[in-house]
Amino acid sequence: MTIEAVQVPANTQASYPRIEYNEAYLDEQTKRVIRRALLKAVAVPGFQVPFASREVPMPRGWGTGGVQVTASVVGPDDVLKVIDQGADDTTNAVSIRQFFAKVASCTTTTRTDEASVIQTRHRIPEKPLSQNQTMVYQVPTPEPLRWLEPRESETRRLHALGDYGLMYVKLYEDIARYGHIAKTYDYPVVVNGRYMMAPSPIPSFDNPKLHRSPALHLFGAGREKRIYAVPPYTDVVSIDFEDFGFEPQKFSTPCAICGSVGVYMDEVVVDDSGRSIFVCSDTDHCERTAGGQEPEPAPPCCAVATVQGTSAAQDASDVGAHDDTSVHLVQHPARLAVGQPAKTTEGPLLSVTDAGHRYGQRFGCRGVGFDLWPGEVLAVVGESGSGKSTLLGMLSQRLSTDTGSVRYRTEPDKLVSLTDLSEREVRTLWRTHWGFVHQDAADGLRMHVSAGGNIGEPLMANGWRHYGKIRAKATEWLEKVEIPVDRIDDAPATFSGGMRQRLQIARNLVVGPRLVFMDEPTSGLDVSVQARLLDLIRSLVAELGLAVVVVTHDLAVARLISHRTLVMKDGEVVESGLTDRVLDDPQAAYTQLLVSSILQG
Amino acid sequence: MISIPDTPGPVLSVHGVDKTFTMHLQSGQRLPVLRGLTFDVGRGECVVLAGESGAGKSSVLKMVFGSYRVEAGSIMLDGADGPVDLATASPREVLAARRDTIGYVSQFLRAVPRVPALQVVAEPLVARGVPREEAHERAAGLLSRLSIPGRLWALPPATFSGGEQQRVNIARGFITGHQLLLLDEPTASLDARNRETVVELIRAELDRGVGMLAIFHDADVREAVADRVVDVEAFAPQLALVAP
Numbered sequence: 147m148t149i150e151a152v153q154v155p156a157n158t159q160a161s162y163p164r165i166e167y168n169e170a171y172l173d174e175q176t177k178r179v180i181r182r183a184l185l186k187a188v189a190v191p192g193f194q195v196p197f198a199s200r201e202v203p204m205p206r207g208w209g210t211g212g213v214q215v216t217a218s219v220v221g222p223d224d225v226l227k228v229i230d231q232g233a234d235d236t237t238n239a240v241s242i243r244q245f246f247a248k249v250a251s252c253t254t255t256t257r258t259d260e261a262s263v264i265q266t267r268h269r270i271p272e273k274p275l276s277q278n279q280t281m282v283y284q285v286p287t288p289e290p291l292r293w294l295e296p297r298e299s300e301t302r303r304l305h306a307l308g309d310y311g312l313m314y315v316k317l318y319e320d321i322a323r324y325g326h327i328a329k330t331y332d333y334p335v336v337v338n339g340r341y342m343m344a345p346s347p348i349p350s351f352d353n354p355k356l357h358r359s360p361a362l363h364l365f366g367a368g369r370e371k372r373i374y375a376v377p378p379y380t381d382v383v384s385i386d387f388e389d390f391g392f393e394p395q396k397f398s399t400p401c402a403i404c405g406s407v408g409v410y411m412d413e414v415v416v417d418d419s420g421r422s423i424f425v426c427s428d429t430d431h432c433e434r435t436a437g438g439q440e441p442e443p444a445p446p447c448c449a450v451a452t453v454q455g456t457s458a459a460q461d462a463s464d465v466g467a468h469d470d471t472s473v474h475l476v477q478h479p480a481r482l483a484v485g486q487p488a489k490t491t492e493g494p495l496l497s498v499t500d501a502g503h504r505y506g507q508r509f510g511c512r513g514v515g516f517d518l519w520p521g522e523v524l525a526v527v528g529e530s531g532s533g534k535s536t537l538l539g540m541l542s543q544r545l546s547t548d549t550g551s552v553r554y555r556t557e558p559d560k561l562v563s564l565t566d567l568s569e570r571e572v573r574t575l576w577r578t579h580w581g582f583v584h585q586d587a588a589d590g591l592r593m594h595v596s597a598g599g600n601i602g603e604p605l606m607a608n609g610w611r612h613y614g615k616i617r618a619k620a621t622e623w624l625e626k627v628e629i630p631v632d633r634i635d636d637a638p639a640t641f642s643g644g645m646r647q648r649l650q651i652a653r654n655l656v657v658g659p660r661l662v663f664m665d666e667p668t669s670g671l672d673v674s675v676q677a678r679l680l681d682l683i684r685s686l687v688a689e690l691g692l693a694v695v696v697v698t699h700d701l702a703v704a705r706l707i708s709h710r711t712l713v714m715k716d717g718e719v720v721e722s723g724l725t726d727r728v729l730d731d732p733q734a735a736y737t738q739l740l741v742s743s744i745l746q747g
Numbered sequence: 748m749i750s751i752p753d754t755p756g757p758v759l760s761v762h763g764v765d766k767t768f769t770m771h772l773q774s775g776q777r778l779p780v781l782r783g784l785t786f787d788v789g790r791g792e793c794v795v796l797a798g799e800s801g802a803g804k805s806s807v808l809k810m811v812f813g814s815y816r817v818e819a820g821s822i823m824l825d826g827a828d829g830p831v832d833l834a835t836a837s838p839r840e841v842l843a844a845r846r847d848t849i850g851y852v853s854q855f856l857r858a859v860p861r862v863p864a865l866q867v868v869a870e871p872l873v874a875r876g877v878p879r880e881e882a883h884e885r886a887a888g889l890l891s892r893l894s895i896p897g898r899l900w901a902l903p904p905a906t907f908s909g910g911e912q913q914r915v916n917i918a919r920g921f922i923t924g925h926q927l928l929l930l931d932e933p934t935a936s937l938d939a940r941n942r943e944t945v946v947e948l949i950r951a952e953l954d955r956g957v958g959m960l961a962i963f964h965d966a967d968v969r970e971a972v973a974d975r976v977v978d979v980e981a982f983a984p985q986l987a988l989v990a991p
Binding site: 519522677678680681684688706709710723724726727730731733734735738739742 | 771815
């Protein structure tokens with residue numbers, strides 16, 4: 147328990163022991179901890195700073211984050227206002243205001259212009275804020291990517307790398323489904339050109355008020371233990387598409403009480419027949435306008451700024467700015483001409499020398515060496531447990547390279563050892579140069595995002611911000627992989643196995659990668675579907691000049707689509723060479739066994 | 748159509764080639780097939796391999812094409828990218844030789860299921876960078892000449908009769924006009940009229956200067972086109988079986 151309770155001797159008239167709390171309830175040490183988090187949050191606008199969220203006398207989810215922030219910043223000179231969805235008179239607002247009136251020496255008010263600290267749940271007051279005001283937001287879910295990516299470790303990585311393509315998928319889905327961006331609250335913003343931020347669930351109506359606001363905005367999420375901030379005069383830009391701009395909500399009817407227009411409205415049901423009226427959500431504003439004290443002009447909603455290509459541009463500048471040893475990756479032509487064959491380079495694209503991966507004391511695979519050139523398909527065959535998938539994992543940097551080297555050509559005259567690349571660079575490779583087709587399409591697709599969104603996501607991750615163009619590209623690729631175009635808005639969860647696999651291939655190839663890994667792409671499909679898929683892979687590979695490493699246990703697959711084959715057994719390569727030579731004239735005993743036991747007829 | 752260079756030497760020169768099959772599944776039994784195989788194929792020359800069934804005729808074609816490993820000796824190809832020894836060439840070099848220099852009409856057609864016949868035939872041209880329409884036009888011409896009716900062109904050859912499949916295979920081998928053509932019994936399952944067409948095709952290619960290495964069981968065809976016969980049995984090893 148962190149409360150410093152001082153028990154006063156019961157020498158007064160009360161029979162209860164009276165408890166006196168430390169100023170503003172929290173102990174000084176806790177306040178210092180929170181202030182440090184706040185300073186960091188102000189220094190890195192929009193970044194979620196973890197903090198040790200304490201117990202306060204209300205349940206988590208009732209504004210505990212906001213209360214802790216307010217307690218840490220409020221002082222005797224402050225005037226505190228507390229609103230709940232704009233209203234000063236709801237239970238939550240009243241109880242928090244009374245709480246601070248009791249435990250802190252500040253004064254309280256309901257007037258926006260008098261307040262120096264305004265704690266709020268889900269609104270920004272209508273009256274424009276000024277330089278010496280501080281907004282404190284109660285935040286339920288601080289992570290803007292949460293509903294798209296469930297893993298906290300992954301969302302943190304996405305923030306660190308500025309990899310925000312995923313966020314645009316949500317907007318794409320809205321437009322595909324409703325014809326416009328349907329999100330009306332907690333509309334994601336980019337702060338200071340860097341971090342994607344959830345502006346707590348304020349209505350999108352309030353988003354423009356954050357942009358270059360003279361006030362300081364502090365966000366506290368007590369249950370999620372995060373604090374973040376928007377310092378005064380910071381760019382806060384609501385994300386959108388070039389052809390579907392951000393549009394804050396608009397209300398056509400004036401307030402039924404005060405007649406205000408251009409303010410945020412609440413719908414209030416007034417009788418049993420369900421008749422309703424619209425009134426100002428900001429009660430202070432409504433009272434003052436109705437009382438004729440303050441005939442206010444509509445607050446400016448003009449500062450609507452939009453952001454385009456933030457993540458990708460930021461990405462590029464960050465690599466240069468912070469990572470001196472970085473390898474500057476080739477600016478891939480994807481953004482200019484997606485789907486065009488990558489420029490062929492002189493020399494192998496992937497060069498593997500004596501590479502191995504160890505699981506503890508055992509080698510999963512070892513002594514693997516080969517060169518892969520653009521336009522070449524290399525099959526890795528062998529029975530299960532032979533190390534095929536380990537090899538694939540190692541090549542694709544999912545598993546470490548414990549011995550030897552795996553080098554990749556990032557530029558026409560530059561072979562780079564993959565182990566020397568930073569995580570950011572490897573991810574950039576994944577976004578632009580590489581693809582991975584999983585055996586189970588569910589691992590490679592977002593099963594509840596539409597087919598168009600699935601194909602569009604890599605484009606958006608690469609900075610595409612035009613809905614129409616993204617959709618046209620997705621349509622083109624659906625045709626290429628022979629999925630009926632009218633299924634573009636259906637989720638792959640409703641697709642057959644073969645369609646899912648073709649969708650996964652489209653998603654992987656849409657940005658025009660140079661190297662694609664495939665892990666048993668056709669197993670688990672019935673034979674007729676397999677043949678169609680193999681034919682598709684073969685023609686796309688030839689058309690796009692891809693280099694492919696395909697792992698399969700099916701020698702027929704290897705024969706149909708690969709130029710060369712590696713045969714693996716017990717983690718080692720027992721035979722390699724031209725596919726037809728390996729299969730028609732196998733030299734190793736194991737290959738002969740494989741060929742004779744599988745290729746009958 | 749690939750132009751044939753006007754160089755004097757043979758397009759293919761096989762020298763001292765050995766081939767033994769090791770059957771690991773039969774306790775490592777070694778089956779020697781050829782010893783010291785040596786012959787040339789000149790430009791515009793049709794060399795026919797002769798010998799009993801099992802003498803290793805097809806193995807010779809497969810070694811030249813690269814599907815079989817060569818144990819000893821050399822197989823020099825005077826290819827589009829200069830001379831290359833196919834016995835020791837890297838997979839990339841073999842693939843390049845197949846694309847640019849060697850055409851192969853195998854005994855059986857092996858194609859990806861579902862791919863239409865026209866596309867199967869046009870593919871070697873497309874792989875060489877010929878525009879798709881032009882490649883399809885040439886493929887259509889060849890298929891008509893080999894009397895494959897137009898209504899079959901859009902169907903995958905797997906559904907065809909044996910003779911039709913064989914003609915698709917022939918069209919595929921002849922379409923590029925490669926400098927060296929390997930023929931493995933191309934006329935085996937053809938009727939007299941189609942056999943005649945194939946002989947005409949072969950003659951036309953020989954006149955262009957294409958070198959051919961062929962296996963014909965059909966004596967008429969052999970006599971019609973062969974310039975020289977190489978008896979593979981002459982290169983059979985003395986011992987039929989060698990203990991491991």
